[in-house]
Amino acid sequence: MDILAVVERLNSRRAARGEPLFVTGIGVNTGPVTAGGLGTADRMNYTIIGDAVNTTQRLESYTREFGENGAIVSEYTLAALQDQAHEFRFESLGAHTFKGKSEALTAYRLRAAPLAAGVEAG
Numbered sequence: 001m002d003i004l005a006v007v008e009r010l011n012s013r014r015a016a017r018g019e020p021l022f023v024t025g026i027g028v029n030t031g032p033v034t035a036g037g038l039g040t041a042d043r044m045n046y047t048i049i050g051d052a053v054n055t056t057q058r059l060e061s062y063t064r065e066f067g068e069n070g071a072i073v074s075e076y077t078l079a080a081l082q083d084q085a086h087e088f089r090f091e092s093l094g095a096h097t098f099k100g101k102s103e104a105l106t107a108y109r110l111r112a113a114p115l116a117a118g119v120e121a122g
Helices: 002-016 051-066 075-087
Strands: 025-028 034-040 043-049 070-074 089-096 105-111
Touching (some): 002 070
Antiparallel strands (some): 070 105
């Protein structure tokens, strides 16, 4: 939420100067990854790979459909939040089948203000 708030403040200044606005999408997913150096000794890059990484990228890509700044979390992240989920407000986007995935994944849009119940049916 902090990242989106900073982008909104930046966009306010850009709009005042007549500059194009930034549209930022954030995908958040939870799952196992492999992390480490990848490459050769003279060209080593630290990276993460795995299905969870690919799913996160698909979630981020889905934010483009909003036409505005936004963040999406997966059902796995929502489950991992457990008792902290009530600190956020989520809008269900329903189940989606993303490229490279055989099973549907329920996605939630992260909204600015928390609700008492935590998850809003959407």
